[in-house]
Amino acid sequence: MNIFGGTTEHFGIDIGTNALRVVQLSGGGTKYNLKSFASAPLPPGITQSDSRLDYQKISRTIQDLTKQAGISTKNVVAAIPGTSTFNAIVKIPPMSQTELEKAIKYQAEQNIPLKIEDVKYDYQIIKEDGATKELTVMIIAATKTKVEQLLGILEGADLNVIALETSTVAMARSLARPEVPLAMVLDIGSTTTEIAVIENGTLVQTRSFPLAGFGMTRSISQQLGLDMSQAEQFKQRFGLSQDKLEGQVFKAIEPILRNILDEAIRSTKFYEEQFGKSVQRIILTGGVSRMPLIAEFIKSYTGMEVMFGNPWTNVSYASNINDSIMSMAPEFATSVGLAMRG
Numbered sequence: 001m002n003i004f005g006g007t008t009e010h011f012g013i014d015i016g017t018n019a020l021r022v023v024q025l026s027g028g029g030t031k032y033n034l035k036s037f038a039s040a041p042l043p044p045g046i047t048q049s050d051s052r053l054d055y056q057k058i059s060r061t062i063q064d065l066t067k068q069a070g071i072s073t074k075n076v077v078a079a080i081p082g083t084s085t086f087n088a089i090v091k092i093p094p095m096s097q098t099e100l101e102k103a104i105k106y107q108a109e110q111n112i113p114l115k116i117e118d119v120k121y122d123y124q125i126i127k128e129d130g131a132t133k134e135l136t137v138m139i140i141a142a143t144k145t146k147v148e149q150l151l152g153i154l155e156g157a158d159l160n161v162i163a164l165e166t167s168t169v170a171m172a173r174s175l176a177r178p179e180v181p182l183a184m185v186l187d188i189g190s191t192t193t194e195i196a197v198i199e200n201g202t203l204v205q206t207r208s209f210p211l212a213g214f215g216m217t218r219s220i221s222q223q224l225g226l227d228m229s230q231a232e233q234f235k236q237r238f239g240l241s242q243d244k245l246e247g248q249v250f251k252a253i254e255p256i257l258r259n260i261l262d263e264a265i266r267s268t269k270f271y272e273e274q275f276g277k278s279v280q281r282i283i284l285t286g287g288v289s290r291m292p293l294i295a296e297f298i299k300s301y302t303g304m305e306v307m308f309g310n311p312w313t314n315v316s317y318a319s320n321i322n323d324s325i326m327s328m329a330p331e332f333a334t335s336v337g338l339a340m341r342g
């Protein structure tokens with residue numbers, strides 16, 4: 001979602017439920033250099049709050065973090081969580097640019113389940129039919145309330161917002177690989193799971209829902225009678241192994257993960273119906289991708305090949321920070337993608 005255009009020097013910021021992440025790169029195309037990156041934890045629940053005081057706290061944390069990381073610009077590109085956006089894929093016959101803008105507005109009104117006055121929308125042409133010149137267009141709309149909240153937080157941190165993007169658009173940029181022309185990115189975070197079908201580097205389908213790691217921890221806490229921090233430890237330690245604690249942790253997590261994967265499978269089916277090709281690979285990212293045995297579980301449940309996303313593939317950095325960079329790969333896909341925006 002490009003609320004404003006802009007190609008100036010900038011950094012990327014991902015305000016996730018668990019943490020803030022910032023990344024600044026130089027270079028472009030397929031070769032970037034890392035200038036700085038950092039993350040800072042956020043107090044539980046703060047990003048879901050609608051209190052001004054909490055926004056101010058986030059603004060201050062952003063100021064501290066950019067200073068500590070040595071970010072050298074005030075220009076920022078930030079992510080809008082997919083759960084605050086709506087998207088629709090529509091087909092439009094060939095027409096002039098002015099007519100196209102009107103057609104998009106009409107399609108947005110028809111397909112976005114909110115009043116057009118309450119959203120900011122943007123679009124991306126995904127495909128043009130070689131013979132008929134019919135366009136396949138993805139319309140993405142974000143609620144004005146969320147956009148204004150985000151702008152408030154960033155401007156409160158004395159930053160100059162040059163663009164907002166949905167996080168899946170950013171992840172498509174950092175995780176797409178030429179050797180994997182068609183894949184589904186599955187980002188399982190704390191409160192949100194984001195799904196992005198990517199074809200030849202372009203996002204062709206996206207979907208988000210509020211079910212992810214936090215729900216798994218809550219389920220462990222309820223079913224095993226543990227407090228949330230113990231449940232978190234059990235989740236990270238035992239994950240999906242069935243021979244630990246008589247499989248109790250597995251049993252608490254499994255139904256939630258199945259729900260997430262059912263949504264993912266629905267997305268691939270939908271893509272297959274629209275584009276006639278089948279998605280056979282999942283690129284896994286987000287904090288939950290660290291869970292023991294998750295790749296094995298996903299592979300056997302979906303029958304798809306599972307690989308772990310690495311947003312740093314096209315980024316050069318000093319070899320002595322390789323371990324720390326790679327250890328944070330699951331959490332940085334969005335922020336790296338935002339920093340890569342041209």
Ligand SMILES: Nc1ncnc2c1ncn2[C@@H]1O[C@H](COP(=O)(O)OP(=O)(O)OP(=O)(O)O)[C@@H](O)[C@H]1O
Pocket residue numbers: 015016017018019081188189190191192193212213214217232235236237239285286287288289290291292330331
């Ligand atoms: N080793 C692990 N095993 C299982 N889950 C883990 C592990 N490490 C982190 N997590 C989970 O990952 C989640 C956080 O992921 P991430 O940092 O991607 O979320 P976020 O981007 O801050 O949140 P969101 O995208 O939902 O706003 C938490 O639920 C955390 O418990």
Ligand SMILES: [Mg+2]
Pocket residue numbers: 016017189190286334
């Ligand atoms: Mg996230």
